[in-house]
Amino acid sequence: MCIRDRVSTQSTWDYRFIGFAMTPMVMLVMLAFIAPALLTPPPSLAPLSYFTTLYGDGNVLPSLMGMAKSAAGSYLSNLPRANMECINKVISSFTEPFGTNESYALLMHSGRKANDLGEYENCRQSETSYYVLGGLTFEGVGAAFSMCLPKECKISDFDPLKQAIVSMLKSASPFPVTEDNVFFYDVNKENIDMGKTSTGFAFVMLFTLAVIIISVIATLYDIYGTKAADPGAVTKVLLAFSLPKNIESLFNTKNKVDPNLEIFNGVRVLSMIWIIFGHGYAIESLGFVFNTGDMMKTAIDDYFMSFLKIGMCGVDVFFFLSGFLSALGFYGLLSKTKSIIAILIAFLKRYLRLFPLLFLAVMYALFVITTEKNEPFSPSVKFTVKNCEDNWLQTLLYVNNFQDNHKYCVAWTWYLMNDMQFFIITPLLILPFLSSKKLGTIVLGICAAVSLFIQCIIMSSYNLNSSMSKISSENDYMKLYYVKPYCRIMPYLIGIFVYFIYAGSKSKDKEDESSLYKKIGKMITGTSWFKYILYTAGIALMILPSYMKYYLDKYPNSWGQGYATFFEVSYRIFFVLGFVFVILPSLLGQGKILTACLGSPVFSPLAKFTYGVYLGHPFFFYFTFYYTLFGHYFNHVHTFTMIMSVMFASYVLSFFATALYESPVVQLMKLFAEPKKELQEGKEAPKTTNEKTESLLTKKEEQETPFTTIFDKHFLAFSKKKKKKKKK
Numbered sequence: 001m002c003i004r005d006r007v008s009t010q011s012t013w014d015y016r017f018i019g020f021a022m023t024p025m026v027m028l029v030m031l032a033f034i035a036p037a038l039l040t041p042p043p044s045l046a047p048l049s050y051f052t053t054l055y056g057d058g059n060v061l062p063s064l065m066g067m068a069k070s071a072a073g074s075y076l077s078n079l080p081r082a083n084m085e086c087i088n089k090v091i092s093s094f095t096e097p098f099g100t101n102e103s104y105a106l107l108m109h110s111g112r113k114a115n116d117l118g119e120y121e122n123c124r125q126s127e128t129s130y131y132v133l134g135g136l137t138f139e140g141v142g143a144a145f146s147m148c149l150p151k152e153c154k155i156s157d158f159d160p161l162k163q164a165i166v167s168m169l170k171s172a173s174p175f176p177v178t179e180d181n182v183f184f185y186d187v188n189k190e191n192i193d194m195g196k197t198s199t200g201f202a203f204v205m206l207f208t209l210a211v212i213i214i215s216v217i218a219t220l221y222d223i224y225g226t227k228a229a230d231p232g233a234v235t236k237v238l239l240a241f242s243l244p245k246n247i248e249s250l251f252n253t254k255n256k257v258d259p260n261l262e263i264f265n266g267v268r269v270l271s272m273i274w275i276i277f278g279h280g281y282a283i284e285s286l287g288f289v290f291n292t293g294d295m296m297k298t299a300i301d302d303y304f305m306s307f308l309k310i311g312m313c314g315v316d317v318f319f320f321l322s323g324f325l326s327a328l329g330f331y332g333l334l335s336k337t338k339s340i341i342a343i344l345i346a347f348l349k350r351y352l353r354l355f356p357l358l359f360l361a362v363m364y365a366l367f368v369i370t371t372e373k374n375e376p377f378s379p380s381v382k383f384t385v386k387n388c389e390d391n392w393l394q395t396l397l398y399v400n401n402f403q404d405n406h407k408y409c410v411a412w413t414w415y416l417m418n419d420m421q422f423f424i425i426t427p428l429l430i431l432p433f434l435s436s437k438k439l440g441t442i443v444l445g446i447c448a449a450v451s452l453f454i455q456c457i458i459m460s461s462y463n464l465n466s467s468m469s470k471i472s473s474e475n476d477y478m479k480l481y482y483v484k485p486y487c488r489i490m491p492y493l494i495g496i497f498v499y500f501i502y503a504g505s506k507s508k509d510k511e512d513e514s515s516l517y518k519k520i521g522k523m524i525t526g527t528s529w530f531k532y533i534l535y536t537a538g539i540a541l542m543i544l545p546s547y548m549k550y551y552l553d554k555y556p557n558s559w560g561q562g563y564a565t566f567f568e569v570s571y572r573i574f575f576v577l578g579f580v581f582v583i584l585p586s587l588l589g590q591g592k593i594l595t596a597c598l599g600s601p602v603f604s605p606l607a608k609f610t611y612g613v614y615l616g617h618p619f620f621f622y623f624t625f626y627y628t629l630f631g632h633y634f635n636h637v638h639t640f641t642m643i644m645s646v647m648f649a650s651y652v653l654s655f656f657a658t659a660l661y662e663s664p665v666v667q668l669m670k671l672f673a674e675p676k677k678e679l680q681e682g683k684e685a686p687k688t689t690n691e692k693t694e695s696l697l698t699k700k701e702e703q704e705t706p707f708t709t710i711f712d713k714h715f716l717a718f719s720k721k722k723k724k725k726k727k728k
Contacts, residue, residue, distance in 0.1 A: 086153035109148035115288040115631040116146065123148035124188060133185040134158065136169075143292055155186035200367035207363075211241075211660055218242040240667035246659045249667075250608050253601040258506075263586050264321055265607035266598030271314040272610050273647065276617050278311025279412075280643035283621045288631030295634040299553075306550035313545060313575040315415055316491040320576050322419050323426075323495020324502075330430045331503070343427050349669055350423060354416070354611070355396075356661040361410050361615045362392050387411075401483040412618050414483040421485045422492045429496060437500065437515045448493050452569060454486050459565040466568055467556040481568070491576045498580055502587050524588050531585035541578025545571035612654025612662070613647075620646040 109123040109131075123131045130151045135144030162179045169177045218241035231239070239245065281299075289295050299305045333342060366388045388409035394400045395409045398420040408414065429447070433440030458464065464477045481487050505521030524530055548567050552559060585591040586598070624642055632638060 086150065086157050111144075111146035113290060114143040114145060114292060115290055117144070117288060117629065117631055118146040118148060120146070120187070120629055127151070130154075131187050132158070133187050135183055136181055137183065144288065155184055158184040200363070204363045204367050214238075215241045215243055215660055215664075219244060236671050237668065240671060241664045243659055246663035246667070249663060250655075250658060251605045253604040259599065260587050260589055260595060262599030262604070263583060263595055264325075264598075265603035266600060267317060267321065267583070268607040268610045269603050270598075271317045272613055274311045274314040276613075276647050276650070277643055278308045278314070279618065279621060280646065281305065281308050281639060283618075283625055284634060284639050284642075288625070288628065289634045290631050291633050298634070301554065303546070303550050306546045306553065309553070310545045310549050310571065310575070313572060316488075316572045316576050317579060318415070319419065319422070319488065319491035320495040320498075320579065322422065323492035324499045325495075326423055326426045327430060327496040327499040328503075330426050331433065331499070334427065334430055334434060338431070347424060350420070352665055352669060353662070354420075356665050357612055357615050357657055358396065358410075358413065358416065360657065360661065361413070361619075362388060362395055364619065365410050366392060401485070404479055410615075413615070415614075418483070418485045418488050422489060426496075429493075433500065437504075437517060440500070441497075441516065444493050444497055448490060451486055451489050451493075455481070455569045456565055458484075458487065459568055460561060463561055464568070465556075465561070465564040467552045467564065490573055494573075494576050494580060498584065498587075501584070505588050521588055524585055525590055528590075531590050534581040534585060538578040538581030541574045541581065544578075545575050606651070609651055609654040609658055612657045613650045616653045616657070617646055617650040620649050 109119040109126075109129065111118040117133070118131075120131060123129045126148075128151055130149045130153050132147045132149060132153070132155065133144055134147070162182045162184075165182050166177050166179055218238045221235075222239055222242040222244055285292075285295065285299075299309075329346070330343075333346060387407050388395075391400060391403065391407055391409045394403065395413055395417075398417045400408055401414045401417040429443060430440070432443045458481050462476060462480055464481055466477055466482075500517045501520050504515055504517030505525065507518070524534070548571055552564065552567055583591070583594070583598075586595045624646065
């Protein structure tokens with residue numbers, strides 16, 4: 001226990017370092033401006049006494065103060081680069097009576113501790129003051145301090161300080177420290193530059209306005225226009241933008257395939273909520289939290305936080321769903337045709353369906369987010385804009401995850417990149433199943449084995465570790481491992497495997513009777529007690545990763561690289577397998593209670609907004625943390641309230657974005673995919689009611705998946721028999 005306690009203390013220190021180091025860093029900045037006066041002090045000035053009066057004597061944090069004084073010496077060596085007018089003005093503010101402009105601004109409008117943004121508005125509005133924001137950042141975790149200095153000061157005055165601060169922190173930091181980890185912002189200038197509207201911003205606004213106008217016209221025509229029996233092509237295109245029709249389709253809860261698949265709606269919604277909570281707590285660490293040390297200690301010591309930290313497993317649930325549904329679609333397509341053109345059309349349809357909201361997210365990051373201004377930390381979003389200026393095309397082509405993760409445009413779209421790449425290779429994974437279920441299973445097994453091998457090689461070769469106290473700029477965990485498709489494909493493969501269990505249980509084909517998938521299905525549906533074993537094992541497997549993550553973070557030095565590799569490679573598999581064990585009986589029609597809960601009509605419309613929520617919610621988190629005037633203390637109530645408000649705003653935004661942008665594209669794709677009702681040479685003869693029914697069933701058979709067409713064929717055969725009896 002003693003060893004573990006000591007390790008835990010060391011881990012906590014690693015994350016308290018950033019906040020703790022801010023104290024001598026602030027002292028260093030002030031000491032650096034005062035230091036020149038120490039060489040030739042004016043007769044009536046004793047700046048060191050003022051400094052020690054404000055910040056304490058040399059017995060306060062002696063080691064850190066020693067580092068600050070040493071770094072101040074490094075700063076003095078660069079004095080030729082310093083702005084003596086600024087330095088003298090800072091020094092004089094210590095001797096002026098309290099209440100004069102310079103002294104009041106310096107002492108009252110500046111921050112007093114880490115992440116204290118001071119009184120930004122008051123400092124900015126003062127004609128004699130100059131607001132500067134500085135700080136440290138390490139792999140997304142950082143701390144800032146603010147200073148309200150005389151207007152004679154410039155941001156270039158802080159350049160010599162960067163090297164001094166780096167030399168001060170190198171000896172104490174658990175992370176590698178470079179000048180890139182230290183920043184100083186001329187907030188007012190940066191905000192003025194950001195606040196300028198651009199041609200791109202005008203384009204986004206005009207495009208949005210045009211879509212709204214078209215939707216309003218389509219809505220009015222749909223409500224008040226003359227309803228033609230056979231509207232023309234232009235009318236159909238216009239009605240694709242009708243808000244009543246699109247909203248009705250979004251809230252339509254009628255099931256068209258298998259009621260058991262409705263559980264995926266609840267799974268989507270709950271997984272997205274889990275991901276949002278995980279992102280909320282993660283981004284909280286990027287905000288201006290006064291008690292950074294307490295927050296990091298809570299993140300390491302609180303088991304509840306471990307449950308949130310494995311919220312990334314919610315992403316793997318989406319990969320599983322994507323694998324299942326992609327297999328469902330491609331197996332039906334490839335069973336009828338192996339045409340390359342048909343496969344390319346399937347790719348195009350998916351790209352077009354996803355494009356509108358992804359395009360909006362990229363355009364927003366490029367042109368709209370920079371128009372926000374007049375907040376202390378708003379210039380920090382410039383990196384998002386710069387990334388999108390350089391890499392917007394890679395995002396729209398779904399190859400963003402093959403470059404440096406620090407250059408991502410709309411960084412959270414790494415999931416979408418992986419998902420599209422998996423979708424593209426799905427036909428290659430499904431084709432072997434058409435020849436033999438056994439061959440298809442072998443291909444899936446080989447892909448899974450190769451993925452596991454690559455993951456182990458990458459993790460061990462680069463000594464990667466996802467522990468909170470191990471991730472650093474030298475770790476490259478995100479760049480080399482986390483976002484790569486060959487490291488994230490396992491849940492997708494499991495989804496394909498589970499689809500064939502599902503399809504096998506529905507199949508009436510005698511050739512499938514001896515297949516592995518049919519046997520698994522019979523094992524679950526044939527014995528009532530077996531599903532309870534699956535439930536128990538599934539819940540245990542879903543909980544296991546949170547315990548693994550908890551001990552990895554709490555006692556990082558107690559586990560070697562072998563455990564870190566095992567954890568990273570296995571915990572997602574454990575969770576997804578546990579999830580499969582829990583939902584598989586419901587997919588096969590055995591888990592009525594779970595089906596009733598997750599398949600509730602309440603989840604059906606919310607599930608359709610998931611894509612928009614996924615793209616939109618990080619923007620709201622950015623607004624919450626980067627466009628703020630004040631820091632705050634971390635606590636669960638504040639974070640929970642903030643996350644709930646972001647979640648509500650994200651769903652509202654997704655509703656409008658889906659109705660205005662995504663749904664019209666889907667309706668247009670359906671419109672252009674419709675077969676012509678008239679032949680080129682003339683009209684067909686009118687059909688009888690039974691012939692129309694058979695035609696509709698045949699048409700549906702061409703569009704639906706194999707297990708659905710089985711039911712349709714039996715129904716069609718029954719209709720034909722009934723028709724023959726009537727004729728007799």
